[in-house]
Amino acid sequence: MSMSIPPAEAALPRFRRDPAGTHPPLLSPDYRSTRLRAPLKAPVDLPQRMTEVTGPVFGDGLVHPDDADLTRGYAEEPAGQRIIVCGRLIDGDGRPIPRSLVEIWQANAAGRYRHDRDNWPAPLDPNFDGMGRTLTDDEGRYAFTTVKPGAYPWKNHHNAWRPAHIHFSLCGRSFTQRLVTQMYFPDDPLFGQDPIFNSVPQVARNRMIAAFSLTDTRPDWALAFNFDIVLRGSEATPFDPERS
């Protein structure tokens, strides 16, 4: 079989499948919006070829350093607890993913999004749009400065509240590694009643929860939370520190 693969193709990376229990099932009926939107047929296996193992390359001009500071860009600072959210983007083999796009969006400190369809009566903040983007550095590190988002109610079920969270979008190195997730904060009392958080199998939920980091706190300025994000690792070339 491998004999028939041209050398250029044989050298392509392949990404291993995540084991069952990593991601939520598409049909998670407690999250009501999945009921009419989750595909019900089993997905068809798509072998990884060129299109699947390549992805956009991000140049330096794409983002501005200020794009990673959500507390800047307006006349005044936004209301709320100032925080730093930082971590590493790595693959399942422990390798950093450098120069890769990280996009975030979030509610303001009162739990309100700057969006036409968010109309619950919590105040908008004229100094906060809730959007950030950055490229990881050569070691796969990223850091955002923002304010801690508030919790907010939604209409999924009676008295439903979303735990405070920040949406993260990751492009990785390839189409196959693409991931969108949400980062939560430690010890949130709202976890137990949230069907989106709980759609993920229990053993994997803690991988979505940031850790408070005194080390990364900026004295007299901002608290810090660490959130490392792991994208799929390679199929055939496990990380070998001797060779890398």
Place this chain on the structure above:
Amino acid sequence: MTTLLSTPSQTVGPFLSIGLTWERAEYVVPEGTPGSFWIRGRLLDGAGEPVPDGLIETWQADPYGNFGLSLPPVRPAGGGSGFGGFGRAMTGPDGQYGLLTVKPGRVTDGAGGWQAPHLDVSVFARGLLHRVVLRIYFADEAKANSADPVLCSLPDDAARATLVARPNGDGGYILDIRLQGDRETVFFAV
């Protein structure tokens, strides 16, 4: 050997446009690019209702079958003209998406043959706990499609038809994406 478990996926939620909107991201190529056309369609749920809060994200080869490995990124700074191969379109109130692109060239299938021209597509939306993946093929590439290993792996013509964009008469193509139901789009596990 280090083996780390992946971070789980979560839905983009209803407010995805705050974080995932880039100016002119639906232009994979600039307007006026020779051979460019619009691919349009609707994103529909299991009741046939439009999904107005979805994102269609595409990745493709250039017309010569090469990927933009060292070419400009998502949105070239200053709106340059390089081919990045990456596109994003938010769905509108009627579930419509639209992307301006060019037809990708043929790409090898890794086993001595060729794949038909195709785009890899990720769909994100409120109510989707992880992305779903499809490919867009082109109806006027019937010969290449008939030899494409991915299309050939599907059970029947009805399944294949869910991935084949039809010419719409004005030089563009149309493909509706159905998340659920009798004519549910074929989605892939990559």
